[in-house]
Amino acid sequence: xxxxxxxxxxxxxxxxxxxxxxxxxxxxxxxxxLFWYKQPPSRQMILVIRQEAYKQQNATENRFSVNFxxxxxxxxxxxxxxxxxxxxxxxxxxRSASNNDMRFGAGTRLTVKP
Amino acid sequence: xxxxxxxxxxxxxxxxxKVFLECVQDMDHENMFWYRQDPGxxxxxxxxxxxxxMKEKGDIPEGYSVSREKxxxxxxxxxxxxxxxxxxxxxxxxDTGTGSEKLFFGSGTQLSVL
Numbered sequence: 001x002x003x004x005x006x007x008x009x010x011x012x013x014x015x016x017x018x019x020x021x022x023x024x025x026x027x028x029x030x031x032x033x034l035f036w037y038k039q040p041p042s043r044q045m046i047l048v049i050r051q052e053a054y055k056q057q058n059a060t061e062n063r064f065s066v067n068f069x070x071x072x073x074x075x076x077x078x079x080x081x082x083x084x085x086x087x088x089x090x091x092x093x094x095r096s097a098s099n100n101d102m103r104f105g106a107g108t109r110l111t112v113k114p
Numbered sequence: 115x116x117x118x119x120x121x122x123x124x125x126x127x128x129x130x131x132k133v134f135l136e137c138v139q140d141m142d143h144e145n146m147f148w149y150r151q152d153p154g155x156x157x158x159x160x161x162x163x164x165x166x167x168m169k170e171k172g173d174i175p176e177g178y179s180v181s182r183e184k185x186x187x188x189x190x191x192x193x194x195x196x197x198x199x200x201x202x203x204x205x206x207x208x209d210t211g212t213g214s215e216k217l218f219f220g221s222g223t224q225l226s227v228l
Contacts, residue, residue, distance in 0.1 A: 033215045045219035095215055100145045104157035
């Protein structure tokens with residue numbers, strides 16, 4: 001089974017600064033999808049960004065971008081110009097292209113300091 | 115907007131009780147999932163279903179069962195609740211096909227078993 005590892009249980013960043021959250025995964029497959037989800041205190045999971053493994057170009061969504069290193073099986077999330085509303089739990093997730101279930105990491109709690 | 119509704123936000127039950135957690139989605143999605151979320155462990159897949167009356171075990175199915183009699187509804191059943199099943203339970207759904215890999219989540223049910 002695929003595993004997803006987030007090695008940073010907690011991170012903090014100063015407002016307006018940049019922070020990078022790490023994620024590695026283990027798979028023998030070549031076709032898959034990777035995601036970053038955000039869970040604020042409301043508990044509602046929100047998709048931040050997604051990446052298809054067959055695409056070499058790193059995905060970007062406004063202030064959020066990823067560094068996808070397929071050979072290293074690494075998928076980090078960079079948040080630029082951090083805002084107070086970015087404070088949340090962030091989960092990295094993996095989904096195979098051949099089945100429907102999604103696997104999550106343990107999460108990173110991000111604190112944004114004003 | 116896709117809506118995934120979990121019937122209870124908070125639930126308190128006693129050891130040995132049979133517990134039903136209900137989840138309804140309104141977007142005609144094929145796939146539905148039940149996860150439990152625990153600090154330091156992230157989201158772990160309990161069961162998922164890719165069609166009515168179909169179910170597949172996830173990583174931690176022991177002590178749980180599921181029911182999917184209608185496409186929009188996916189129920190998680192704790193046959194005899196135990197204290198180690200105290201957790202946050204998240205329901206999710208997704209469509210099938212390219213471009214539909216994203217999961218849509220409910221707001222979670224925090225279950226306490228006393």
